[in-house]
Amino acid sequence: PTDRRLKIGITCYPTYGGSGVVATELGIELAARGHDIHFITSSPPFRLTGRESNIHFHQVEVFHYPLFEHPPYDLALATRMAEVAEFYELDLLHVHYAIPHSVSAYLAKQMLAARGLHLPFITTLHGTDITLVGLDRSYLPITRFGIEQSDGVTSISSYLREQTEKLFHVKKPIEVIRNFVNCDVYIAKPDLIAEMRPRFARPEEKLLVHLSNFRPVKRVADVIQVFARVANAMPARLMLIGDGPDRSTAEYLARKLKVADRIHFLGKQDNVNELLPVADLMVMPSEMESFGLAALESMACRVPAIATRVGGVPELIEDGVNGLLFETGDVDSMAHSAIALLADPGRLEAMSAAARKTAQDHFCAYTIIGNYESYYRRILASG
Ligand code: GMT
Numbered sequence: 001p002t003d004r005r006l007k008i009g010i011t012c013y014p015t016y017g018g019s020g021v022v023a024t025e026l027g028i029e030l031a032a033r034g035h036d037i038h039f040i041t042s043s044p045p046f047r048l049t050g051r052e053s054n055i056h057f058h059q060v061e062v063f064h065y066p067l068f069e070h071p072p073y074d075l076a077l078a079t080r081m082a083e084v085a086e087f088y089e090l091d092l093l094h095v096h097y098a099i100p101h102s103v104s105a106y107l108a109k110q111m112l113a114a115r116g117l118h119l120p121f122i123t124t125l126h127g128t129d130i131t132l133v134g135l136d137r138s139y140l141p142i143t144r145f146g147i148e149q150s151d152g153v154t155s156i157s158s159y160l161r162e163q164t165e166k167l168f169h170v171k172k173p174i175e176v177i178r179n180f181v182n183c184d185v186y187i188a189k190p191d192l193i194a195e196m197r198p199r200f201a202r203p204e205e206k207l208l209v210h211l212s213n214f215r216p217v218k219r220v221a222d223v224i225q226v227f228a229r230v231a232n233a234m235p236a237r238l239m240l241i242g243d244g245p246d247r248s249t250a251e252y253l254a255r256k257l258k259v260a261d262r263i264h265f266l267g268k269q270d271n272v273n274e275l276l277p278v279a280d281l282m283v284m285p286s287e288m289e290s291f292g293l294a295a296l297e298s299m300a301c302r303v304p305a306i307a308t309r310v311g312g313v314p315e316l317i318e319d320g321v322n323g324l325l326f327e328t329g330d331v332d333s334m335a336h337s338a339i340a341l342l343a344d345p346g347r348l349e350a351m352s353a354a355a356r357k358t359a360q361d362h363f364c365a366y367t368i369i370g371n372y373e374s375y376y377r378r379i380l381a382s383g
Pocket of ligand 1: 156179213
């Protein structure tokens with residue numbers, strides 16, 4: 001029957017980054033719909049509380065032995081996948097990020113096949129597995145192999161599907177299932193905003209926000225450059241959420257541009273749904289985003305983004321309607337437009353409403369989770 005509860009194994013990079021967030025939220029939403037979810041990961045996914053029903057966590061332990069210069073995580077993962085699939089009679093595995101998860105899933109599948117058991121697996125491509133890592137020539141053949149061997153492949157934007165087809169010459173059909181947010185959790189609650197906003201900005205100040213893992217691709221220095229120009233033109237503050245390699249560069253630049261006292265460096269935060277709605281404008285000046293989950297999360301909270309016209313971002317942000325798009329590195333134009341927008345409450349309000357509407361109409365969990373469920377059933381029926 002089409003409404004049968006499924007037993008699904010999910011593997012992802014659990015600790016930080018959009019793919020881990022999407023995989024964890026997907027597991028939580030599927031469990032809430034009655035499916036049995038088994039996370040098979042190196043550590044507990046960071047958004048899991050451990051109190052959710054229908055969710056099980058299986059830690060992958062890597063055996064350390066002096067001879068192993070590089071502990072064989074991929075093999076430990078494959079072994080755990082096969083064990084969990086057999087003990088808990090999983091219907092399928094869903095791995096997020098091709099490297100190395102697809103190849104571990106392929107090994108698990110073959111291990112079980114040798115014993116007469118069938119374990120289909122689905123790979124979801126998130127971006128850097130294709131655009132960066134997979135393009136290191138040494139990784140390309142094995143990444144392509146993992147994708148081709150998958151029983152189903154999804155990508156989080158049309159852009160990423162096209163890139164995968166172009167760069168990897170993958171023949172396998174790729175289903176676009178876009179990223180999503182829980183629109184009941186990512187929502188602007190007036191009471192919460194009234195309570196939280198005074199902690200970050202005075203009534204006359206505009207509040208900007210940036211959320212990322214501070215990797216070079218996020219161009220955090222551009223965020224500071226844009227903010228410094230805005231803060232020169234009007235009273236303003238900036239919330240920086242996240243941490244990573246470029247955090248000290250950002251702190252140094254903030255001091256150099258004399259705006260450090262107006263920036264809140266919040267570090268890694270779990271409940272970003274309680275922080276994002278407090279802001280007026282999100283800044284996402286990335287060099288590349290296959291999707292741009294941070295922008296979607298803020299848009300759902302009625303906070304439009306000024307962002308770059310890269311990768312899958314134009315599939316989410318319509319320039320001038322629910323946000324603003326710029327060329328990478330054009331901090332002058334970004335600042336100029338941010339100042340004009342923040343000084344025009346009517347236009348900002350219209351853009352905030354349009355941002356929420358886009359999230360609600362096209363990217364809410366209740367639509368997208370259904371797409372994953374249908375896709376699972378299609379793959380199971382075809383195998
Ligand atoms: O961008 C990162 O640093 C993390 C990376 C990941 O795999 O977690 O993000 C990618 O996947 C996200 C979730 O699908 C997307 O929203 C990001 O746009 C994508 N990043 C890039 O393409 C650079």
